Amino acid sequence: MQGCDASVLLDDTGDFVGEKTAPPNLNSLRGFEVIDAIKSDLESVCPETVSCADILAVVARDSVVLTAGPSWEVPMGRRDSFSANKAAATNSIPAPNSSLTDLVAKFQNVGLTLQDMVALSGAHTMGKARCSTFSSRLQSSSNTNGPDNNPDFLQSLQQLCSGSDIDALAQLDLVTPATFDNQYYTNLLSGEGLLPSDQILVSQDQTREIINSYAEDTSIFFEDFKISMLKMGSLGPASGNDGEIRHNCRVVN
Template sequence: MPNYFFFRPPADDPAFAFQGDGLASNYYAHSCPGVEEIARAVLEEAVGRDGRVGASLLLVSISTIGCDGSILLDATPELQSEKAASPNRNSARGFEVIDAIKAAVERECEGVVSCADLLAIAARDSVVLSGGHPWEVLLGRRDSLEPNFKGANTDIPAPNSTLSQLIAAFANKGLSTADMVTLSGSHTIGFSRCSSFTQRLYDHQRSGSPDPDLDPELLRHLQRLCPRGGDANAIAMLDVYSPARFDNSYFANLQLRRGVLSSDQALLSVLSPSSSSENLSEDSLVSVGLVEAYAYDESRFLEAFGEAMVKLGSIALTGDRGEVRRDCRVVNSDEQ
């Protein structure tokens, strides 16, 4: 799975619609009325075979620039796939489930539903199947005509990002600090490779010692999973207490210094003993306040998460830009 969330869309590109422009929950009411039921049935079967796939699809869905399905494209002789970018290599997964959903939908509504919309539906249903609240997915996205390999390598916040770096990255996408904290809660069902956090365990900031902000019990657990010189692609659960359930335990973990990634624990970085009063800002106080609120009130988090996903998903390719792919892995002109 991707270590973090998204790429920055071109702010001046009219192809990208914001705030739901051109999108509607009933977009396929006449052209493909059963699309959500078809997609859900395929996803339920896939989750039954592989319990991790829901978390994978959720994170893949918010790792594609402009919610346009670009991450689904395979490489061609001319273009590199986002799947091969450093943050996604050996981690982004679940693409075969989107292929299966697309095939099932095409049998009922050929050439109608975009891959980007199917990914958005799968993300919502992955949360619901894990115990989260449903939300109304706005539909009508178009699929991109090429991947954004460069953006995948440069614009995804790193797993060791600071709070200020996270805030800036989300702001570049038109999202607030509150959106950032809320969407970070997707890690309640996520996994990460050892390579994304091993330095925290042994040589934090080149100190030769573990990160002092990491709970000692979690440190020992992660060191067993990710020993020095071990498999960098081994995986660890980002929520070690309820990894299969979409709940608010991610935020409770942060209060106990049990965030696996540095970028997770960064949401409470101003409370760290190593932090100074100079690091206090309105945004940092928003971050602390929301972590505490979500840890206390699970329903508030679950409702806010759906709202943030709708906002994120409204950054979309719409109108006559892009296309509706027949095969999610290739643009239509490249089909054999």
């Protein structure tokens, strides 16, 4: 949460607290072993050259490309942090039940615009979420967390989450869950945004206008997503003596 410095990859130790156990990350972020494998391969052929922070930025791009999304040139040269900040991760990452005002403020606090927020939210065309993260969407078909709620959609979620397993998972995009496309925005307009913080985006004219443009034209969404990813990827990266190139992404050298 200090910037694009791979702080989130650091493991907790006896005298060090990382960000992995911060509430927004716990039981949510996965795939750390994939980063470990990439780093191991890189260190074997090109040691102390490619940072974990750069690996994360490239992997983010490649995961989009491999699922039929757009590509972009990733600027390189980030360095890895010496520390992490659990408190910042806890307080600064938008919660799934965030109000629109809170969402806008948290993006603006790091220099990202309203348009960046809506474009980057489109990453929710992929992935899954636990029932506990969208429970407020299930309270009733007339809940007020977002307009244009779809009663049939909410009923299907209630059935999924009716058991005792609060960690049951739902697709963020039920229609094309394995494809990076603009279906997320179509879902919002149909009242089928999974997270309250997704569906709330259609509650304001300005954000709804952006959503309409993305739902109507995939190319507009792809172009804006690329621009916003590049902006987000340049938020306060460590450089020079402020960072290092870790040998192991989970621990400081």
